[in-house]
Amino acid sequence: MNHVTQAPAPPAAARAPAAGRGRRAMARPPSRQWAAWAFLAPVVVYLAVFYAYPLYRNLDLSLRDYTVRSFVRGDAPFTGTANYAKVVADPTFGPALWHTVVFTVVSLAFQFTIGLALAMFFHRNFRLSATLRALFLVPWLLPLIVSSSTWSWMLNSDSGVVNAVLGAFGAAPVHWLTSPDWSLWSVVIANIWIGIPFNLVVLYSGLQAIDPVIYEAAELDGANGSQRFWRVTFPLLRPVSAITLLLGLVYTLKVFDIIWIMTRGGPSGSSTTFATWSYRLGFGNLLPAFGPGAAVGNLLIVMALVFGLVYIRLQRRQAF
């Protein structure tokens, strides 16, 4: 999140010393190289134990036919992509994929739009703006189990406050969590609320990095409010927006607790996403299905990875 106006400068500056360091490293005596490796070792070990190994195990788990018996004995036969075939052929797959996409896209769109609007609002720095901004961070500070439980109480069909308010205006009660038509939207609404603070904070800091001089210049050139936003703010905010959306995407894809606490992915699968499905397969049943559960988890990782690569690609294109 460096200063956007100087965007071309840092990569060039960064490249030069990197190359220089490389040349110097080659000239170093071996003992110093050992020291370098020793300093590197903790992070390598850390990455291997906590990232590479679990990922490898998850992949291994998804490629074997695990039953409780073979899990205990450790002799699960290798079955290739059988678990993936099983998962894709499962009647839950289509709806779960659709729900994951809807959940992610709708959540991101609203989180980003509302977050940006609020960031613009607070960028004016009026009195009490700091206090108000702090209040908007509350959803971020609450433990997810607290906010999800509160949402599920508020949206309760019979005794929830939302239906009580709707009733006061003469509207019929909505079965937020218990109707297949509404359950997905209920968890999306809760997730948007939880995600706004993150977007607000990152976009706000992005806004502060834009040089006021540019606005001044735009104003002198006769740009009105909306022109200033679309021609100045939005383009200059693009790198920050991209990283916000990417992080939001990774967070949202794997959202589990909100859905599990509010609906358990129900009624009858109407709010099941890949994250809740994966959990249900692996742990939500008396008889765990580790293989298919791991397969669904891996599909999620691949989805996040694809968008990560798209992001890197876009960034490169911007750099050149």
Add this chain to the structure above:
Amino acid sequence: MRSAAPGRHLAGLAIAALAVASGLAGCSSSGDSTGAGAQASSSQAAGGGAYTIWDPYPQHDKSSDWVKLLESCGTQAGVTVERTAYDTTDLTNKTLLAAQQGNAPDVLIVDNPVVSTLAEAGVLTSTEENKLDTSAVAPNLLAAGQSGGKTYGVPIGANTLALYYNKGVLKKAGVDVASVKDWASLTAALEKVKAAGKKGITFSAIGTEEGSFQFLPWFWGSGAQLTKLDSPEGVSAVALWTDWLKKGYAPNSVINNTQTTSWQEFAGGDFAFAENGTWQLANAEKAGFEYGIIPVPAKDGGTAPAPTGGEFVSIPVQQDTARYAVSQKLVACLTSTDNSLSTTTTLSYIAPTEEVQAKQVEQNAGLKVWVEAVKAAKGRTSDDLGTKYPKISEPMWNAVQAALSGSKSPQQAMAEAQTAAASATQ
């Protein structure tokens, strides 16, 4: 915050992480009991050694009667007992991992529907190997721990479901609870309650095993079998619940209710009936209104078989088979007639043997209805279903949810559930 969400990785990553940590778990189980460990070493010198017991009762701490009983049983068998308590859901995974590492506990107390899963995994010894005496145990309770003609443990106690009712609400609606004998009379009672401006019945139809647990008394009470979900009887049970929701006798929130939230609705004082378990008795006393309990009625009268809850005491497979003899003494001690009364009272269970059940009723006449319900009850994994049960249960709770939420008719929902269950259990 959300980066802590367990969803994506949980399936595999947690297992992997746990597998890494299981070495630690093994250490911690001995580390946890350092207090007892000091005692252990002194008595170990006297001969015997330490035997590990895992149970799902973390609510009972070291000073509780339950742990004192464990220790006295250990003393009688000439060994020291190292006890570790886990959360129920945690215990299954911990046991599977421990068995994988070859350090399963000597005695394991585990929820009854899990017994067949662990037996399938080859984690538990059968009564042939461990020589446990199961002759006094009621056959309907023992069946939950049987599969393939073998028995994998002894029930330590049982609980089940029945209908709690609010006396004040029924009186106001002019319903005599003695008239509630079958589905028709129960529905008629609910109609009267609704007409009197109160709420009918609450239960839990959530999309987890809990939902199936609550649905089973009605399913079995219709005469249906788990091997054929879409029989006319099975469909009639779903139709009964769906009908209650449509007519407003039961709230729409039941679709998302756990048994705890359902109880909270009942404790609010507006509901006439609530389907709930033995474990709510203490809360019922605190509810602040007069309550009564009747068994869940079967479709055409009589008591419907409700599913049994409660744990089995079992002896996991050990490399050193000589340990079974002492483990067997420990289990026999825990489940003996003398100790069973105090065990079941401590854990608020109904005893698994008729002899002790009679004593319990003698001490507390209020337990009579529960003893009746337990006698009629049935294990979920009984009928030799074993590990097929979870594969039937999931389509079943989905079907109930689909019918209750109106997305499918009861007939269509159960037909699809049967297709799913049949392909899963092949």
